[in-house]
Amino acid sequence: MGEIVFACACLNVELRCPEASAKSLRDEPLESVFGENLCYLAKPQKRVTHDWLLREKRCGENELRHCAACNALVFAIQGQDFVVPQKLKRSDKELDCLRQHNCFSECLQIIIDPSSTLLQRGLIDTETARKDSLVPGYLQNVRLKMIQVVKQVMTEKHRIIEEQHRRALEQWRALQSKCDYQCNTLLKIIEYQESAEERRFSSATTKSCSSVRRSESTESKASLLSSKEPALDDDVFEMQFNDEAIYEDDSRTEPAEEARELSGTDDEDEGVSTTSQERTQKSDMDLSQYATSLPIEVPKEASNWQGLRLDESSRSRLEQSPVKPEFEDIARSMKDLSDRMMDDQTKMFGDLPRPRLYTNHF
Numbered sequence: 001m002g003e004i005v006f007a008c009a010c011l012n013v014e015l016r017c018p019e020a021s022a023k024s025l026r027d028e029p030l031e032s033v034f035g036e037n038l039c040y041l042a043k044p045q046k047r048v049t050h051d052w053l054l055r056e057k058r059c060g061e062n063e064l065r066h067c068a069a070c071n072a073l074v075f076a077i078q079g080q081d082f083v084v085p086q087k088l089k090r091s092d093k094e095l096d097c098l099r100q101h102n103c104f105s106e107c108l109q110i111i112i113d114p115s116s117t118l119l120q121r122g123l124i125d126t127e128t129a130r131k132d133s134l135v136p137g138y139l140q141n142v143r144l145k146m147i148q149v150v151k152q153v154m155t156e157k158h159r160i161i162e163e164q165h166r167r168a169l170e171q172w173r174a175l176q177s178k179c180d181y182q183c184n185t186l187l188k189i190i191e192y193q194e195s196a197e198e199r200r201f202s203s204a205t206t207k208s209c210s211s212v213r214r215s216e217s218t219e220s221k222a223s224l225l226s227s228k229e230p231a232l233d234d235d236v237f238e239m240q241f242n243d244e245a246i247y248e249d250d251s252r253t254e255p256a257e258e259a260r261e262l263s264g265t266d267d268e269d270e271g272v273s274t275t276s277q278e279r280t281q282k283s284d285m286d287l288s289q290y291a292t293s294l295p296i297e298v299p300k301e302a303s304n305w306q307g308l309r310l311d312e313s314s315r316s317r318l319e320q321s322p323v324k325p326e327f328e329d330i331a332r333s334m335k336d337l338s339d340r341m342m343d344d345q346t347k348m349f350g351d352l353p354r355p356r357l358y359t360n361h362f
Helices: 018-023 028-037 092-100 116-120 127-132 136-227 234-241 255-262 266-283 287-293 302-308 312-319 325-349
Strands: 057-059 062-064
Touching: 136 325
Parallel strands: none
Antiparallel strands: 057 062
């Protein structure tokens, strides 16, 4: 009994030649190859088959049918157009005749191999079987599967790389925002320290000038008492120099106040001289003592930063106050003192921004 050929419905490929099926019940090219060993079915039909045909192997009562290409079990018998006897052996002449058949193509290549050893393995993957097989479609399928696997792997790797890049970008943005916040905080602290240093230098200059002013006032009072000549009004001078009021005219103070000032006792003169000496000693302090004299308190609320600078009205009032010509020497001495303090600041702190210690009209 011959070996019956079956088909696996993996690919839509016609086994019979369309012309032979339409013209007659017989296929002369196949008869020329197989001769009397070729048997036809009662009714010719077009069947679907795989690149590799199946063979029925009888193992006792069970019938195992496997596709030699996909190794799938075939449970439905699909009778084909011919039956190949087991005694038929493959030869180069028979294969050449099969190649010349008009139903033979690249997607349908009939494999006739009665060896049950290779068929039991499912996939024929030995070197001898690859040489004997005429199935280029098998190699194309393997190549397509490899391409699909490579595409899946590359897609997964690309997704992983994109996820890592996204996480790294988020970490970089978080670090950048943190650095910006810290830099802004440091800039605010530095600005507050500069304004504090400016206020310290201004207060020190005011104290020094007040001591000079009081000493000159004491000398002027003594000269007034000796010469009985009118002198400059100290109250007007103090208001003008401290920028607490604008000197409008050359009017003098009231006679009662002048008489009260001129009738000062010796005790008051001694108190004024003592106070002037203390302020002079404070004015001779170096910059390091100024820097360590008062602690710098950084305001925690943002609203407190607005009060560190003078408004425009106060600044214009301080800069536009007039100065009498008699006080140019005092202003010059103030400027020299300010320059010396600037030099001390440069020695102690380097190239920090210098505070403004005197107005523009000096």
